Amino acid sequence: MAKHERNNWKDIYPTPIYTLASFDMELPRTQKIKTYYVLKSKDWVNVIPITKEGKILLIRQFRHGLGEISLEIPGGIVDEEGRDASLVSAKRELREETGFTAKDENYELLSKFSGNPAMFTNWSYSYIAKDVEKTGPVEFDEGEDIEILLASPEEVKQYLVEGKIHHPHMAAALGLYFLKQERT
């Protein structure tokens, strides 16, 4: 497969979450130069929180792209920097969005998915947090208004099968979590 060099980067429009940008690339088969558009973003993170009783903590929140209430796991932007940034962000998002926390040793990296390899530059990390419990109040961002619910693994599988969990990163994380469980 041909080399793919992305040259002549230009920032076009910044938003609070990502910056629309462009670069030029030689097409692999024709050697013509084409301009591509991508979204430069910080990494994202989400976390599958599991209680001592084996329930999975889900959240419901309005999502501005789709314009609908979405059933998800907690998650957000990796705002921290440095070593273990995505893990620190996962802990913060879980605490802020739900008031639930887990001991540090109960966090485990499940996997990372691309933000969307066709158009985003970033990665989205998925963690598992075991034995989560309610330890404090929620601290919503100004635009957030989140409801939580606890569901059994069987119920979460059913939500996936029925298409009720349709955030791609979170469906991918939960699917992978169940796949790994099945194999162990």
Next chain:
Amino acid sequence: MAKHERNNWKDIYPTPIYTLASFDMELPRTQKIKTYYVLKSKDWVNVIPITKEGKILLIRQFRHGLGEISLEIPGGIVDEEGRDASLVSAKRELREETGFTAKDENYELLSKFSGNPAMFTNWSYSYIAKDVEKTGPVEFDEGEDIEILLASPEEVKQYLVEGKIHHPHMAAALGLYFLKQERT
């Protein structure tokens, strides 16, 4: 949960795949007006192609957002319009990217995922295509250069577990496919 009305839509910057746009919304708890940015896009589609021998057809292609070769299932933009548009697009993408096709009756809608509910307006449809076979040449878009490979379901599960399939929509579709199989 509060009403969420998205008013005063503005198109900011069009790209060939999506248009960066904004709208204003009243924050649910403070009643302040805030501007949100979203990406208006046509729907997307992908397809899990399964051969008569039970192998899953995967593709490898360069992805411009991530800047890396990505292991995926075939997919693309729903360019067709009207009834069954996503199904027609799924068939076209499979044929163009791999030269493989399946009989019409062998396509089945698996699920649909949001483009990304936080930032995209669109949906991404996932189909299963059974008994696919090579029936013609590939017809790549000008920027495409795609390799195909056939993998057993067990190998695909291993790729997922190892994080080698990291396109979120495609990992979600494959995870859901295996989850549904386990439950039947």
